[in-house]
Amino acid sequence: MSIPTSPPAPAATDSPWAPLAARLFRALWIAQLVSNTGSWMQTVGAQWLLVGDGAALVTLVQTASSLPVVLLALPSGVLADRFDRRSVLLAAQFAMLAVSAVLAVLAFTDALSPTALLVLTFLLGCGTALMGPAWQAIQPELVERRQLGQAAALGAVNMNLARAVGPALGGAVVAAAGAGWVFAFNAVSYLGIAAVLAVWRRPSADAAPAAVNEGMLAALHAGRRYVWNASGVRRVLLRTLLFIPGGAALWALLPLTASSSLGLGSGGYGLLLAAVGVGAVAGAFALPRVRRTLGANGTLAAGAVVFAGVLAVLAQVRTPWLVAVALLPAGLAWIAVLSTLNAAVQTRLPGWVRARGLAVYLLVFQGGQALAAPLWGVVAAWVGLSACLLIAGAVMLLSAASVRRWPLYDAAEINPSPSDHWPTPPLVFEPGQADGPVLVTVVYRVPADDRAEFTDRMHRVAASRRRTGALDWGLYQDGNDPERFVETYLVVSWAEHRAQHHVRLTATDRRREERARELLAPGTVPEVTHAFDTASGPVVPDRAGPHAPSHDT
Incomplete structure (x- = not known):
């Protein structure tokens, strides 16, 4: 029974x-x-x-x-x-x-x-x-x-x-x-x-x-x-x-x-x-x-x-x-x-x-x-x-x-329901689960009138990044291009970042990201890159050639 x-x-x-x-x-x-x-x-x-x-x-x-x-x-x-x-x-x-x-x-x-x-x-x-x-x-x-x-x-x-x-x-x-x-x-x-x-x-x-x-x-x-x-x-x-x-x-x-x-x-x-x-x-x-x-x-x-x-x-x-x-x-x-x-x-x-x-x-x-x-x-x-x-x-x-x-x-x-809304990032090589730290960089373009509000909303996104695995987080404005904002956060390993993608994000996290991205310049999407610490991870040749930035977040 x-x-x-x-x-x-x-x-x-x-x-x-x-x-x-x-x-x-x-x-x-x-x-x-x-x-x-x-x-x-x-x-x-x-x-x-x-x-x-x-x-x-x-x-x-x-x-x-x-x-x-x-x-x-x-x-x-x-x-x-x-x-x-x-x-x-x-x-x-x-x-x-x-x-x-x-x-x-x-x-x-x-x-x-x-x-x-x-x-x-x-x-x-x-x-x-x-x-x-x-x-x-x-x-x-x-x-x-x-x-x-x-x-x-x-x-x-x-x-x-x-x-x-x-x-x-x-x-x-x-x-x-x-x-x-x-x-x-x-x-x-x-x-x-x-x-x-x-x-x-x-x-x-x-x-x-x-x-x-x-x-x-x-x-x-x-x-x-x-x-x-x-x-x-x-x-x-x-x-x-x-x-x-x-x-x-x-x-x-x-x-x-x-x-x-x-x-x-x-x-x-x-x-x-x-x-x-x-x-x-x-x-x-x-x-x-x-x-x-x-x-x-x-x-x-x-x-x-x-x-x-x-x-x-x-x-x-x-x-x-x-x-x-x-x-x-x-x-x-x-x-x-x-x-x-x-x-x-x-x-x-x-x-x-x-x-x-x-x-x-x-x-x-x-x-x-x-x-x-x-x-x-x-x-x-x-x-x-x-x-x-x-x-x-x-x-x-x-x-x-x-x-x-x-x-x-x-x-x-607050809605803690899981939300698997980040696609797997396309990379030219498959990192090991323990490879890292992983530096994730996201570039946004924001019109002048919305910069203050965007910055405020992104600080709510920052809490999401930290909850789900980020060791550090920052948001920077380009000194040569004021409309260009760069978000960076550091994750301890590739396994932790994959968990962010497929396990840890919630409906609340998704809503906060969407609210921030409502303020992006029309026709633009965030550009995402993933960089690995060369001191602890493998340095591999570019076997697949150049590829476009992934839009995983």
Whole structure:
């Protein structure tokens, strides 16, 4: 039996549940719900085992889970872009199953020390880091592009449904039978995702590696170069970075709030986490209307304000049921912000670099939590828990205020669909894939009245060149012929330049080129030449004779 990839086109694509009509997405979503429930049960068990060892040690559980993403997200993104993402995901599932089984055995035999617990939690985080970019990158294979927003929201609903069930169940199991059983359930929970992936057969076009056989370091540099020169992706990362530190305070300090401020046990702590999950699930029904009313940027600002208010309640209120009620809107705010950011980054990344771009997003997201969590623990030990929560609330208000200054860019202006609009350049010899650097020169003729506008539009083209492989870029005006403009850019190898031609360019890149060329002198076309570094590439005789410049861009 195999599960097909292509989802049916549902009639009501605006429905928040539309992606569940796709069989593979639905199967993975259910399996992920079971796995996420196991993860939340384990988190409760791990944190509760360390409550008596102080605030700093409790917050290190979150750090141990998140820090591997800081260390491994980018290499994991390269693996997910270079190899079959299904295989990467399967390897991650079985690795995490093995680590969870070791945790369970140590817990059952009373041999689980705080150090061993943190080390094994760190190893589980390594599995999550390996899985994250590949999991995010397959989403456009599971649903249509127009449904990516709903798919991201359903992913957040999944996590919060697990948060509604897992912590309460985990707390009850820890109280009744001990932490070993929550670790054992978590180990078994990975089998569901593995089973669905095992019967999924990706079409060969999706499963094939990238057209350029890049080395690990070259692929890392290509991903970094793309993100650095993609203003839409950079703005999503900035908004994530501004939200996560304040948001991390809730997850890092909630165990201490439950035990110290509210006098609750593991079961009560689980119920508080469940309240966040219930709020998120209930909020999923209201989320489409919220987005239509507020827009993406309004949703980000409103979510941060709500989160700040919840942190203030946690700082001042000592009645458990009131705190639980206050945590309901925290779940709604969390799902609103995270699904907005996730959908934003998904819709701004082309396929050839999707996993690497998502790895950077996960690096900022998880890394922000990993760094902020112990910091909040130190601040709480220094100024007190209540004051620390109020400081975190103030940080969230600053995040809300910054949306006006640094909003997300309009997604309608960004189309990452591939565009193979450059023909292969006709050369008198066939360069080797490693030959280079390659200097590409493009000559334009621009009327006097349009030179300033042309220069402005070409600087938008420059970002495209750099995103897709250019190490350097320049635009020059001929001193003897003011209508003649010369664009130059340097690409590290012939293989990289061929990738620009056939893999990396997008519809957005094409539109920007066309807008610049609208201003060329009537009847003229760009003249393109390719020059190779004679120090590293072969010097060949002119076997074919002179030829006309190629018009490949």
